[in-house]
Amino acid sequence: MNVRSIDHESPRPFPPGLAVRHPRASDHAALQGALTDWWGGQGGEAGAQQRRLLVPRLFLQHFAGTSLLVEEPVAAGAEGGAGEGAELRAFLIGFLSQTDAETAYIHFVGVHPEAQRGGLGSALYYRFFDLARGHGRSRVRSITSPVNRNSIAYHSRMGFRVEPGDRGEDGVAVHTDYDGPGLDRVSFVREL
Numbered sequence: 001m002n003v004r005s006i007d008h009e010s011p012r013p014f015p016p017g018l019a020v021r022h023p024r025a026s027d028h029a030a031l032q033g034a035l036t037d038w039w040g041g042q043g044g045e046a047g048a049q050q051r052r053l054l055v056p057r058l059f060l061q062h063f064a065g066t067s068l069l070v071e072e073p074v075a076a077g078a079e080g081g082a083g084e085g086a087e088l089r090a091f092l093i094g095f096l097s098q099t100d101a102e103t104a105y106i107h108f109v110g111v112h113p114e115a116q117r118g119g120l121g122s123a124l125y126y127r128f129f130d131l132a133r134g135h136g137r138s139r140v141r142s143i144t145s146p147v148n149r150n151s152i153a154y155h156s157r158m159g160f161r162v163e164p165g166d167r168g169e170d171g172v173a174v175h176t177d178y179d180g181p182g183l184d185r186v187s188f189v190r191e192l
């Protein structure tokens with residue numbers, strides 16, 4: 001996979017001082033920690049476990065070229081640095097559809113609570129849009145749970161539209177049992 005296709009300026013630049021790179025399998029533990037801690041306890045331990053299971057190591061092994069991490073460099077010896085050299089601030093797990101040559105898919109995104117509403121999520125999305133375009137994709141898809149109003153608001157701001165569903169919930173089209181009994185989803189699409 002050609003990661004050099006990240007080569008033109010996104011309309012939402014990353015805040016200065018942060019490093020952006022593709023993930024490696026060795027980032028798995030840090031990502032699992034983020035999935036546990038960054039959602040403010042949403043869904044309790046069961047919710048945290050569900051989030052962790054949504055980002056197994058395979059994404060870092062086989063979808064690294066279309067996934068991104070944002071890190072803040074930490075000075076050696078600084079508190080929290082522990083010699084690691086960088087702290088995870090945000091991530092995006094995405095891939096190119098194997099089935100639909102027009103489509104790229106954003107599977108998961110997260111921003112450190114202290115950095116939320118600071119432009120990292122949108123910078124990651126626009127970087128992924130560039131990547132997808134570089135691979136000839138003309139649309140991006142994503143899904144979320146109807147209860148995740150933050151995600152619905154955020155995707156709307158990012159230019160996604162909600163696809164028609166089989167019912168409405170608080171004004172949003174929902175696909176009932178999309179991922180199994182009781183697992184309703186909202187489906188988003190954005191043209192590139």
Ligand SMILES: CC(C)(COP(=O)(O)OP(=O)(O)OC[C@H]1O[C@@H](n2cnc3c(N)ncnc32)[C@H](O)[C@@H]1OP(=O)(O)O)[C@@H](O)C(=O)NCCC(=O)NCCS
Pocket residue numbers: 038039109110111112115116117118119120121122123144148149150151153154157158
């Ligand atoms: C949702 C999330 C990925 C957004 O990333 P972010 O870095 O906070 O978002 P940005 O600062 O880039 O915001 C981009 C735009 O979306 C809007 N936005 C972001 N979160 C929003 C929210 N919760 N409600 C309404 N609008 C929101 C911002 O106001 C901004 O709009 P603008 O373009 O008019 O300025 C991040 O906040 C996050 O990880 N939240 C916690 C977990 C979560 O809810 N995840 C759902 C993932 S989809």
